[in-house]
Amino acid sequence: MNDRPQTSDLPGPLTGVRVVDLTAMISGPVATMMLADQGADVIKVEPPSGDLVRHMGASRGGMSATFLSSNRSKRSVVLDLKTPLGMEALKRLVRTADVFVQNFRPGAAERMGIGEAVMRAQRDDLIYVSISGFGETGPYAHKRVYDPVIQALSGLAAIQADRDSGRPRMVRTIIPDKVTALTAAQAITAALFARERNGGGQHLKLAMLDATVAFLWPEGMTGHTFVGQEVAAARSQLAQDLIFATADGWITAGAVSDAEWSGMCRALERPEWERDARFRTAQDRVANVADRLALTAAVLATRSSADWLERLDQEGVPCAPVLSRSEVLDHEQIIANDLLAEYAHPDAGRIRQPRPAARFDRTPASIRRGAPGLGADTEALLVELGFDAGQRGQLMGDDSV
Amino acid sequence: MNDRPQTSDLPGPLTGVRVVDLTAMISGPVATMMLADQGADVIKVEPPSGDLVRHMGASRGGMSATFLSSNRSKRSVVLDLKTPLGMEALKRLVRTADVFVQNFRPGAAERMGIGEAVMRAQRDDLIYVSISGFGETGPYAHKRVYDPVIQALSGLAAIQADRDSGRPRMVRTIIPDKVTALTAAQAITAALFARERNGGGQHLKLAMLDATVAFLWPEGMTGHTFVGQEVAAARSQLAQDLIFATADGWITAGAVSDAEWSGMCRALERPEWERDARFRTAQDRVANVADRLALTAAVLATRSSADWLERLDQEGVPCAPVLSRSEVLDHEQIIANDLLAEYAHPDAGRIRQPRPAARFDRTPASIRRGAPGLGADTEALLVELGFDAGQRGQLMGDDSV
Numbered sequence: 001m002n003d004r005p006q007t008s009d010l011p012g013p014l015t016g017v018r019v020v021d022l023t024a025m026i027s028g029p030v031a032t033m034m035l036a037d038q039g040a041d042v043i044k045v046e047p048p049s050g051d052l053v054r055h056m057g058a059s060r061g062g063m064s065a066t067f068l069s070s071n072r073s074k075r076s077v078v079l080d081l082k083t084p085l086g087m088e089a090l091k092r093l094v095r096t097a098d099v100f101v102q103n104f105r106p107g108a109a110e111r112m113g114i115g116e117a118v119m120r121a122q123r124d125d126l127i128y129v130s131i132s133g134f135g136e137t138g139p140y141a142h143k144r145v146y147d148p149v150i151q152a153l154s155g156l157a158a159i160q161a162d163r164d165s166g167r168p169r170m171v172r173t174i175i176p177d178k179v180t181a182l183t184a185a186q187a188i189t190a191a192l193f194a195r196e197r198n199g200g201g202q203h204l205k206l207a208m209l210d211a212t213v214a215f216l217w218p219e220g221m222t223g224h225t226f227v228g229q230e231v232a233a234a235r236s237q238l239a240q241d242l243i244f245a246t247a248d249g250w251i252t253a254g255a256v257s258d259a260e261w262s263g264m265c266r267a268l269e270r271p272e273w274e275r276d277a278r279f280r281t282a283q284d285r286v287a288n289v290a291d292r293l294a295l296t297a298a299v300l301a302t303r304s305s306a307d308w309l310e311r312l313d314q315e316g317v318p319c320a321p322v323l324s325r326s327e328v329l330d331h332e333q334i335i336a337n338d339l340l341a342e343y344a345h346p347d348a349g350r351i352r353q354p355r356p357a358a359r360f361d362r363t364p365a366s367i368r369r370g371a372p373g374l375g376a377d378t379e380a381l382l383v384e385l386g387f388d389a390g391q392r393g394q395l396m397g398d399d400s401v
Numbered sequence: 402m403n404d405r406p407q408t409s410d411l412p413g414p415l416t417g418v419r420v421v422d423l424t425a426m427i428s429g430p431v432a433t434m435m436l437a438d439q440g441a442d443v444i445k446v447e448p449p450s451g452d453l454v455r456h457m458g459a460s461r462g463g464m465s466a467t468f469l470s471s472n473r474s475k476r477s478v479v480l481d482l483k484t485p486l487g488m489e490a491l492k493r494l495v496r497t498a499d500v501f502v503q504n505f506r507p508g509a510a511e512r513m514g515i516g517e518a519v520m521r522a523q524r525d526d527l528i529y530v531s532i533s534g535f536g537e538t539g540p541y542a543h544k545r546v547y548d549p550v551i552q553a554l555s556g557l558a559a560i561q562a563d564r565d566s567g568r569p570r571m572v573r574t575i576i577p578d579k580v581t582a583l584t585a586a587q588a589i590t591a592a593l594f595a596r597e598r599n600g601g602g603q604h605l606k607l608a609m610l611d612a613t614v615a616f617l618w619p620e621g622m623t624g625h626t627f628v629g630q631e632v633a634a635a636r637s638q639l640a641q642d643l644i645f646a647t648a649d650g651w652i653t654a655g656a657v658s659d660a661e662w663s664g665m666c667r668a669l670e671r672p673e674w675e676r677d678a679r680f681r682t683a684q685d686r687v688a689n690v691a692d693r694l695a696l697t698a699a700v701l702a703t704r705s706s707a708d709w710l711e712r713l714d715q716e717g718v719p720c721a722p723v724l725s726r727s728e729v730l731d732h733e734q735i736i737a738n739d740l741l742a743e744y745a746h747p748d749a750g751r752i753r754q755p756r757p758a759a760r761f762d763r764t765p766a767s768i769r770r771g772a773p774g775l776g777a778d779t780e781a782l783l784v785e786l787g788f789d790a791g792q793r794g795q796l797m798g799d800d801s802v
Contacts (some may be wrong), residue, residue: 068626069623152723190761194763205759205762209735213729215583220726224727227751250568321553354611356615362604363592
């Protein structure tokens with residue numbers, strides 16, 4: 001997978017779109033990174049101190065891994081919006097833009113002088129995007145948001161609760177942040193389509209709380225979908241944790257249909273289970289799930305993962321190894337998909353990231369370049385916006401404040 | 402929230418787009434539901450037996466909750482593609498469409514005669530979308546996919562592993578299916594934008610495995626981002642499960658910055674912690690996390706959730722109750738956001754669902770109508786496509802096969 005270039009600047013589906021991006025942390029930056037991978041010219045506007053994520057967690061050459069994977073394919077401009085000239089530069093920039101995105105707490109953008117009215121005055125058909133944690137009004141609107149807070153409020157921590165103790169549990173990846181990013185990216189793209197077809201910008205608002213509840217709903221909230229028939233503690237669809245220890249690791253395997261169950265009985269060399277009254281129909285197998293899983297687990301513990309996976313696969317039983325993160329990198333299907341790109345970043349050295357997941361055969365999405373250093377594109381943008389050398393010096397002197 | 406209509410047919414950002422949707426289960430249907438909520442005319446093409454999800458899990462009036470929440474705002478047409486007339490109807494339908502989506506296993510669409518080449522022959526600028534579990538080629542391409550299999554292969558189950566035992570764990574909501582849906586919806590919308598601006602359709606391919614790995618990467622795979630500096634077992638960002646038992650329930654609370662930590666010490670009435678050498682700086686607090694969380698947990702266990710949340714909030718410490726799914730429905734912020742819609746479904750009665758999360762102020766996304774009964778729109782579509790009464794009888798007679 002390393003024998004050809006892993007970055008590309010071929011036109012993508014959003015080539016020609018310019019996004020002025022004032023977001024920081026994760027939900028906004030991951031959204032605009034998707035647009036940037038698809039060809040949009042995403043200009044990340046940062047204060048002189050930079051997006052905090054630049055300094056969060058594992059890093060190399062002054063670039064954190066999370067920043068690299070939330071801000072690639074973008075450009076970075078440093079503007080001090082507390083100065084009149086910095087604000088003037090932002091306004092000129094917005095006049096050239098299609099989309100403006102911010103994820104400050106509700107009211108903050110207005111106080112900073114970058115609310116919708118001011119920005120729309122620069123460009124009438126702007127798509128102005130406000131991403132918030134909890135919503136624009138209401139008792140939580142003013143609060144600082146962290147991902148676990150949304151997991152707690154949205155019902156996600158309840159869905160993940162221990163089956164035995166009922167203790168709620170967090171999911172250990174930032175689902176609300178990243179689901180908000182995906183939801184925002186889709187909505188922005190839809191607004192761009194509407195504007196391309198019929199003209200006109202609009203104000204798009206998205207709360208992490210709303211995005212997360214909407215995400216959970218299809219199977220996570222089935223117990224609360226029928227009004228008047230609510231279920232106190234709805235079992236989630238994945239109530240059974242289908243992970244089994246083998247002699248040398250962990251696998252998942254699941255038999256739902258009769259054919260799959262027969263396959264599992266054959267793969268595990270337990271033909272008598274097929275005749276067992278407890279497991280005859282799908283309903284029987286659900287009713288006697290504890291027995292079934294205990295028996296299955298005891299047999300699977302006796303041989304290696306590779307052995308069982310080969311047998312289960314031959315018998316048509318859905319199954320897979322449970323991969324560690326290191327093993328994901330080298331898995332034969334990940335390699336077949338040509339999923340992981342490697343490329344040289346000027347500061348961080350050689351880095352590994354997945355290419356954009358969706359493949360377009362005519363307007364490819366791709367990693368266009370590594371995440372930008374703080375203010376790497378300030379001068380070029382200021383020249384484009386018509387600031388003379390003296391003004392540029394004044395604006396860029398602010399960088400070192 | 403129930404005193405005004407909760408469905409609407411105002412033009413959305415995708416009004417005027419027609420999607421022919423041959424997907425079933427979750428990943429495809431949830432993707433096209435987002436497009437339908439945004440105004441696209443999504444025509445769900447089902448075999449006479451219908452999408453299996455119609456019959457999966459809790460249901461009322463013959464409609465399952467999951468089907469209702471994955472297929473609203475769409476129309477349903479039953480076509481038996483094994484008959485020449487059924488295939489002719491599909492082809493005529495595709496001639497009127499902008500997008501065609503299928504999520505059969507790789508190769509199946511071609512065998513059914515509905516591969517890209519056949520469909521593009523109907524409409525040259527079609528956006529043809531193939532959603533797969535594992536990818537189009539490679540050792541897993543032929544396998545049946547279930548959500549847990551992708552959780553196992555993508556590293557998600559490893560990220561969710563027990564901290565103590567290291568045992569991998571599943572996330573108990575179908576992250577891969579629904580992340581694929583969001584990723585697909587965004588990509589389809591980007592392809593629509595590209596076509597609107599520059600003309601031309603394309604083939605868009607998306608694998609659940611790729612979408613999930615890409616989703617996990619920004620903070621979940623930081624230990625594998627720097628080539629040559631891989632970390633065997635990267636701690637995920639949410640390695641600490643910040644859930645605390647109170648006297649009457651569960652809350653989450655987290656103090657990262659010095660100011661938040663000071664606030665927590667005040668809220669918990671433990672001023673001595675501020676002077677404790679173990680907790681002086683953010684680094685100290687990370688280094689002594691076990692001590693810090695044990696002390697915090699012991700204090701929080703002594704009073705009610707409401708008491709602590711009020712104090713923590715007053716002191717500026719990010720916090721929230723851990724809500725059960727029932728409590729989510731009535732939470733004051735969910736109500737302030739007007740998030741949950743209720744409307745009457747002709748078969749299933751009154752149902753509750755979140756409105757589309759992203760709010761467009763000029764072209765609103767909305768629940769346009771409840772999920773369709775099987776084949777509810779067959780006759781109307783066949784009339785539109787110019788089939789005469791005899792042909793319609795022949796086509797619709799197939800419904801009862």
